[in-house]
Amino acid sequence: METLWRDVKYALRLLAKSPGFAAVAILTLALGIGANTAIFTLFDAVVLKTLPVPHPGRLVFFSGHSGEGEEISTPPPAGAWIELSTAAYRYFRDHNRAFSEIAAVRDGETSVAVQRVGEASSGVVNRAVAHLVSGNYFRVMGVQALLGSTLDSSDNRSTAAPAAVLSYGYWKSQFSGDPAAIGKTVILNKTPFTIVGIMPQFFFGERVRKAPDFWVPLVFQPQIELTASRLTDTSDYWLAGIARLKPGETLAHANAIVNVQLRQFLTAQAGGKLSQNDRTRIARTSIQLVPGARGVSFLRENYSLPLEILLVAVGFVLLIACANVASLLLARATGRQRETAMRLAIGASRSRLLRQWLTESMVIAALGSCAGLFLSAWGVNLLVKLLGHGVFVNVHPDLRVLLFTVGAMALTALLFGIAPALRTARVEPILALREHSSVAGGRAARSTLSRAMVVFQVALSLCLLIGAGLLVKSFANLQDQQFGFNPRHVLLVGTNPRIAGYELAQLPSLYLSILDRLNHLPGVQSATIASYAPLSGYGSTGNISVQGRPPLHGEDADAERILVGPNYIETLGLKILLGREIGLQDTAASPRVAMVNEAFVRRFLGGADPIGQRFGFGGRKSSGDLEIVGVVNDAKYHGDDIRHPIQPMVIFAIEQGKYANAPSPFGAQFEIRTVAGAAGVAAEVRRAIEDVAPHLPIGDVSTLRHQVDSNFRETRLTAAVAGLFSLLALSLAAVGLYGLLAYGVAQRTAEIGVRMALGARPSDVFRMVLGNGIRLVVLGLVFGILGALALTRALSSLLYGVGAADPVTFLVTAAILVAVAALACYIPARRAMRTEPAIAMRCE
Amino acid sequence: MPLVEMHDLEKVFETRAGKTWVLRRINLVVHPGEFVTIMGPSGAGKSTLMSIIGMLDGEWTGEYFFSDHPVHKLSNRQRVELHKQYIGFVFQQFHLLDNLTVAENLDLPLSYRNFKKSERQAMVAEMLDKFQIVGKKDLFPTQLSGGQQQLVAVARALIGNPKVILADEPCGSLHSTQGKMIMDLLKRLNDEGTTIIQVTHNEAWAAYARRIVQLADGWIVSDRALAAAG
Structure with missing residues (x-):
């Protein structure tokens, strides 16, 4: 220890003596x-961190x-289920064998109107986010309330008193962290709920993001979602199942049990007579x-690959950095040969010296x-900003990050320290007895190793530059692609x-009044309303039947459905190819009509004239609805459509939405096409809506x-960070190249002097040094x-519109690298060119 | 029992051009307490002979006994141990570590010999006292004169209590006054019983020895005792 x-x-x-x-x-x-x-740190937060609950591995x-907020309203879907119906959940819960317990949650959160009761702020309506969960949810998650109690199984009963659990953040912001909040009543969408508990700060639920404001029992779904009850509809698939494995139970075994139970459930649902189709x-x-240890994470799903790629890229940067420091240390080791020889001459063992040099490397690495x-x-912080506004990611460094850094430090020290240390330890002690000598071949060997490192750095830098170039090009292609609509100048x-x-x-009257007002605002070209906007992440699909065309065996008959108001085509910049647009004439009282896209025509109508054809959602009996x-x-309209x-x-x-088994027309977006910048009219649009409907919440x-x-975002993040890293790598490689050539010129000053004394012109010397560098490049x-x-x-x-071996990207990035490398070579070459022969030879 | 005993020791470099002999049939005996000077022109093989005596070089043929240890039969590791135990080196360029203080430079060889810290501190203190450089113990070599640096280098060579001090041009980088101080010191050490073998070109410093061995082209061309020490 003392030696260390x-x-x-x-x-x-030594470091203090050589500050440069x-x-x-x-x-x-x-x-x-x-x-x-x-x-x-970001990879750890997004990909590796487990939920902050006991035994998350179970x-x-x-x-x-x-996905969330999705609902499938068809007969039980074939394939791997993504959601459960209430009946399916109850079946699994009641026949449970593999789990300590099974909970169910609405696979998304719901926006609710909140009113406080019996307080100064009574009557004020605020918006909050509620999550519907089964009574045993908190027990399955393994967490207890910070104050009060959580929900329990009794809250699953339809007769249970409405109870709500608050998140820590909501309790702090809306109740000022007052413990007296327990027992108070809040009105959620006109239904009074009693606050029974406050959850701890660390708990955010099963989805890795900001915690909802309220957790509310599933049985209050109609009151929270303000829709018909999904609790009794056996064909409504809307729940996500969460369970905790019994101790000793394995995932594979539990999976087998659940699938046997699933078939029993489906068989029971189909009744006694099963057709071949059934x-x-x-x-x-x-x-x-x-x-479920790491929870449900949108970020993990979308950013795992980009972050893995960035980890490799950043690993390259570290290797380049190591090569640079190793080059510096090799140069330093050459200068310390005599010290090494002396240490050996006075009794140091080579292993002892090796340990000392590695300790020095470790100190630099530390x-x-x-x-x-x-x-x-x-x-x-920069990376989190690049992830996008409002993204919830816990980037507080943990033990794993600390271990990673320590590991990186040790590996780094070994990588850049081992070659100089080994080189130094090979010094012969006899060198100490010679006045003007160096180790035979030592300088040449160092030089070869340093040159190899420069080649290595240039190669890695080019890999990074090409990778970053491809991503930047993809991002540009993604932004400039033809979406089929015009995304410019549209406010949502x-x-x-x-x-x-x-x-x-x-x-209808509310929407039309507002649209009428919006259409008359200065700077507004047209305004419409739709149940969701393109590429918003929302969507709704349904199973269709076309009149007179029986479904083909195994055909995917799903179609996307969206509700829109008048002027939709103009506002979104779409094109009517045949027929007419849906307009003001299409009311609840008029015949039910629809527009379809080209893909619909191709898949379901073949070569037939689509205008006048009829179809419907929800089975053959409804095939004449529209x-x-x-x-x-x-x-x-969807991220998937891009690729x-x-x-x-x-x-x-x-x-006409309610007749078409379509998504609710309540949650909607006004879409306003403006003449110039859309954001500029936002305040006026907001005022106009408030004028027409003062209490209408604007989201x-x-x-x-x-x-x-x-x-x-993931392409942008990857492109931006990879671009940054590639520039860093390029700079480090350029510094490495410069350092090698500058050191070489310094070492060869006398030789250059002799060459010039023998008749070499400055341009010959310049070419010689530049040539040495360019050959390595x-x-x-x-x-x-x-x-x-x-x-x-x-x-x-991650690429879009560009191949992984795009020759243009390869050529352009290689040209950039050569230009930077030439600059790094130019400075030492110019210095060599200016050598004075008389002074240079005196150096010897 | 001789301290150094060499029989037909030879050192050769093999190159593509053929063999180059550095030392030829060296037969040399040095007894404990002797003060021997090795002289000769550049390229005569003086430094090579010193490095072989000091066991820094193991690539040679012939027989070499050091204090009855058959060096020619020892492994590299055993030679290193023997070297650590019995040999002290003084170099022309002093080779003190600029980043260590005087006391730390003295401590260095002891640290390689696995002495305990308390023992090392006592030995360093004793050596500082013996060489009257206690006041300079916290100075760095660059803060000392050349003579003082060589003084510290001699102290460093002695601190491990070696049987022999091998001094390679110990005054080669010093002016005459400082050189005399160092040679007087070596003489005093020799008088106290330390065996000293030095290489020098300087006749005056050579005369401090009791015996001069002359080398030329790798051969010992003369080996004569001096009547009186300088």
């Missing part, structure tokens, strides 16, 4: 280790699906249990890591009249362009291109 401490002290003293070397080495490592720690979900469908139906930790804190304003107490029958009056162009074929789509009049206000761009380019060809395939799923 002495070596550490000596290393610190220390600063460059520590900063280089700080950048490498800091960048790695930052990316790993939690399982009944599906790996992370048997086939039941055989194809399954539930895929997935581990200082670099400390500086890197500060850099990483800044980097993590969300609303939900149900929360303000509007009834269904009141909606008449097609228009065909619109295909447009990309996959566009799906069939049906567009209804919002007034998110955004632009369609922003919404569209948010679909490419060219070699690095060759390896880099080969490496990039192998590695960029991993990016394929």
